[in-house]
Amino acid sequence: MDLRQAAELQNRGMIAFDLALGTAALATPDATLKLLGHAEPSDDARELFRRCGPIWLTFAAAHAVAAARGRPEDWWALAWLRGTELFTDALWSRSPAFRTPRARATMVGAGLGNLAMTLAFAQLATRPRRRRALRRR
Secondary structure, three states: OOHHHHHHHHHHHHHHHHHHHHHHHHHOHHHHHHHOOEOOOOHHHHHHHHHOHHHHHHHHHHHHHHHHHOOHHHHHHHHHHHHOOOOHHHHHOOOOOEOOHHHHHHHHHHHHHHHHHHHHHHHHHHOOOOOOOOOOO
16 A cells, blocks of 8 residues: 555545544534543533534545545645644643543544644645546446
């Protein structure tokens, strides 16, 4: 598997992940926060988390566009979007509501994952697109 194939596979996975995260943040924020290792949220923490739902759904849409079209500008957009998330989870991991080292490490790991995606998607933006072979019947 080459870089393009790995990045395209990761991109498809992020469509599902961001769709699930965004939907869960909107519909069941308490359960989603608990799954992430967060303590019982205060009312304002719950609503701040719920506020992120539409953001993650927008990320899912951007990943879907790149999967469907694969144009350089789509990959640049994803690199930029993922770049905006490099430090957000690591900063959030400092919250006293994350009580276990595992939950904190997972949040820091999310930042590292975003760094890898940022670099991979930027690389795809600079490579020529593969043409799909036409099938004859």
